[in-house]
Amino acid sequence: MWSFVVHAFFLLVALGLHGRVCAQMGSDLSARDGKENTSAPITLTVSKEGGNKSSPHLYGIMFEEMDRSGDGGIHGQLLRNNGFQGSHPGLTAYAPVGDVDIFQDDVSPVSHAITSSLQVQVMPDETKFVGFSNFGYNGIPVINATYRCEFWMMGAYAGPITLQLVGSASGKVYANHNITVHSVFGDFTHHETSFNSSASPDGDNEWRLLFDGSKVAGASLNFGLIQLFPPTFHSRKNGLRKDIATAVDEMQPSFLRFAGGNNIEGLQIDSRWAWNRTIGPVHERPGRQSDWHYPNTDALGLDEYLWWCEDMGMEPVLAVWSGKSYGGILSGPDLEPFLDDIRNELEYILGPSNSTYGSQRAKNGREEPWRLNYIEIGNEDDFTGGCDTYPDRFTQIYKTIHSEYPNITLIASTIDTNCLPESPPEGVWYDFHYYRKPDDLVAMFNWWDNQPRSQPVMVGEYGSRNTSNPDGVYWSFMQMSCSEAAHMIGLERNSDVVRMAAYAPLLQHFGFTQWSPTLIGFDSSPDSLTLSTSYYVQQMFSRNRGETILPVNTTADFGPLYWVACNINDTYIVKLANYGEKNQTVHVEIADTKSGKLEMLSGPRDGINLPHNATIKPTIDNVTVSHGIYTIQMGSWSVAVLVVS
Known part of the structure; x- marks a missing residue:
C-alpha cells in the first residue's frame, strides 16, 4: 500500500489519453470562480433503452491487518500481547x-x-x-x-x-x-x-x-x-467485534479481498501470511511480525475471513502468495514448493471433507467446502522489485490453479503490461491500485472509458488521500469524499469492465495510526466508532445498485457535476456528485415514475467527521412528482442518490 506514489506521474500522463465523447471533463474541476454561487440549471434525461450491464460485485471491501484493524480492531479479542507473539513482545500491556x-x-x-x-x-x-x-x-x-x-x-x-x-x-x-x-x-x-x-x-x-x-x-x-x-457478530466464538462488523455490514459490500495488501507478502519469506498457520485452535497459531511492524496473532485467520464473507453475503477474493516478500523473491524452481502450498490451501477451502486438507477443515468446524470464485495472484507485483519475475511467477501459479480449478477467476496483481506475460491467458482480470489528491482523483473520472471490454479489471485499492498531518490521525473531509464519489461514478459507468472496486484502507484504531484516512475509526472508549464522510459515500453507492447502466441525455458536460443512471427492474437510480463551490440545480427526467427517495450528503469543502465527533451524515427525503421530473438542489461539495420507481 505504501508504494503507490511511485506510479503517480505516469498515471497522470496517461490520463489524457482516455475519454469517451460523452465523458468530457470540465476545464475547472472545482468551479470556484467566486462570481456566482449557483450555476445554470442542468437537465438530465434518463433513457430506458440501451446501456451496458453493471457488475453485481462492483462495491466491496479490502482488508489487511494494519492500523490495529484486526488485532485490537474488528477481531473481537480485546487483550493485547496475549500470546507473546511477534518480535520481542516483552510485557507490553x-x-x-x-x-x-x-x-x-x-x-x-x-x-x-x-x-x-x-x-x-x-x-x-x-x-x-x-x-x-x-x-x-x-x-x-x-x-x-x-x-x-x-x-x-x-x-x-x-x-x-x-x-x-x-x-x-x-x-x-x-x-x-x-x-x-x-x-x-x-x-x-x-x-x-x-x-x-x-x-x-x-x-x-x-x-x-x-x-x-x-x-x-x-x-x-x-x-x-x-x-x-464481548458479544461478537453473528455470535461466532472466535468472531468479529460486533459494533465494527455491523458498521461494515451496513455498507452492504459484495466482496472481501483478503488477507492483504502488503501484509500478505512478509518482511521476509518466512514471515509471509501463511494460510496453514492461521487455522485450527488459536493456541496452535504462532502469529508473526507483520509487514506493518507489529505482531499479528492470526486469530483472525483463513476460516474467520471465510465466515466473515458468509455472514455478510460477500464473495471471497483470496490472495495467494506469489513468491515476493520485502526480503526476497522466489521464482522458477525455487517457487515450486510453494505451489504445493497453494494446492493444499485450495483443497482445504474447496476439497471434500474426506480429502487430506478438507478433513482438516471439517475438524476445524466447517464440514461443507467454502465458496471461492476469485483468487488474486500476489499483491502489487509491479512494485518493490517484483516486475521482472512476475510474468514467470504468475504463469507458474496460474497453471497450478487453473489446471485443477478451471472455473475460478484468476486476477493478476498488476495492470502494467511490462510486468505481465506477453500473452496473458484468456479470462484473467487485472488489479490496479491508486491513491490521489482530490483533484487528481476526479481527473481519473474517465480513466476506464477506453479500457478494452475483453480485459476486466478490479480496482483493488483506491481513495483520496489527505496527508495534512503525517504524524497522526488525518481524516476524510468533504472535498475528498466528493472526489471519490465523482470517481466512483466513473467506475460505475464502466462497471461492465470494472468488475470490483474497494476503497482502502477499511479500518483504523485511532491510537495506532500508520495510514490515514480510513472509512471507519474506533478505539476503546464508548461510542468511539466514527464513520467518515467517505464511509457514507461508499454506503450510499453500495446500497443503491442497478443491473444496467443507462444512457443519459444532458444539457451540460461532466464537471463539476458528475452523474450516472442505472435501473433494476422498475426502479431507477441516479447518482450525483457536485465537486465544486457552486450550487447546482439539476432537473432529472425519468419518464413514468412518480415517487421515491433522495439521499444527500453535503457539507463545507473542509467539513470533516472528527474522531468521536461525526456531524456530517446523509439525510433522506421522500420525493413525489406528477410528470417524472425531479428537481434536485445540489449544494457545494455534495453527493446525492435519487431512487424512484
Missing part, C-alpha cells in the same frame, strides 16, 4: 496487581505455537489476592454485556480465580466474577467462563486476573493465551 513480580517466561510454552507464558511470582508472606492486569489496546471497551473469557494456567493451585473489569484510574469495578480452578504443576490446563459487566463511561479500563496469594506464597503460577471477547 501487562502489569502486576498486588505484591508480585511478573515475567515473560519462554521456558514454559503453552503449546508448540505459543512459546511463552506469563509467570507470576508471589512473595513468601503473601496473604491477599494478587495477580496481573492487561490494558488491551489502549484500554478495554467495557459495555453492558456478557463477556467470554479463556486462559491457560499451570502451577499447583486449587481454589478461586477472580476475573474483573476495572477502571484503571478510577478503580471502579464493572465486572467481578469468581470461578474455581484446579491447576497442576508441569502442565497447562484450559479454563473458560462467561460473566456480565456494567458499562464504563470511558475506555480507560483493564482486565484483571486475581488468585489467592496465600495458596502460592513463595511460589509462582503461569498463565498463557488469555482471551476476552
